[in-house]
Amino acid sequence: QVQLVESGGGLVQAGGSLRLSCAASGSIFSINAMAWYRQAPGKQRELVATISSGGTTNYEDSVKGRFTISRDNAKNTVYLQMNSLKPEDTAVYYCNADVLSIRGSDWLDRAYWGKGTLVTVSS
Numbered sequence: 631q632v633q634l635v636e637s638g639g640g641l642v643q644a645g646g647s648l649r650l651s652c653a654a655s656g657s658i659f660s661i662n663a664m665a666w667y668r669q670a671p672g673k674q675r676e677l678v679a680t681i682s683s684g685g686t687t688n689y690e691d692s693v694k695g696r697f698t699i700s701r702d703n704a705k706n707t708v709y710l711q712m713n714s715l716k717p718e719d720t721a722v723y724y725c726n727a728d729v730l731s732i733r734g735s736d737w738l739d740r741a742y743w744g745k746g747t748l749v750t751v752s753s
Contacts, residue, residue, distance in 0.1 A: 632656035632742045634725045639747030646751070647713045652725030652744055654706040659737075662728040664701055664708040668721035668749075675724065679710060692718075715751045722746040 638650040654661060662683050669675040679689045679699035687699050698711040708725060725744040730737065 632658060632727075632729050632731060634727055634742050634744035636723065636725050636744040636747040639723060639749045641750045641752065642715055644715060644717055644751055644753050646715050647711070648715065648749060650710040650712070650723055650725075650747060650749075652708045652727075654727050654729065654742070657731045657733070658706055658729055659732055660730045661703070661706055662730065664699075664728070665726045666699060666708070666710045667724045667726060668719075669724070669746075670718075670721040673721075678723070681708065712749070715749075717751045717753045720749060720751050722748050 632654060633656050634652055634654050636650060636652045638648060642648055663680055665680040666678040667675050668678050677690055678693055679697055681687045681699045681701050696714045701708045724746045726741055728741050730739050
């Protein structure tokens, strides 16, 4: 089994910064793409940023220039540095990872989700 555990959420004033972390553990052979999603109250979950195994990144338009996604492959960890936070960034942030693992003689390639970490930005 594979587990993703997020950390780093909290309450911050508008204009402030937070750094989220997500560590993957378990029977991991390799991790392909990793991503951060968020879900605000009453809204659907949306993609915030992605990073490939080679480090190529993509961002949702509203966070471009403010958020930075990065990863440490040796630690199976993905980060999200969030600067210039706005009240509309308030949401539960979820980590997602495409993991290749081995179970006995079988290869398993599937996506896993963390349980989320709450980010609240006050005005």
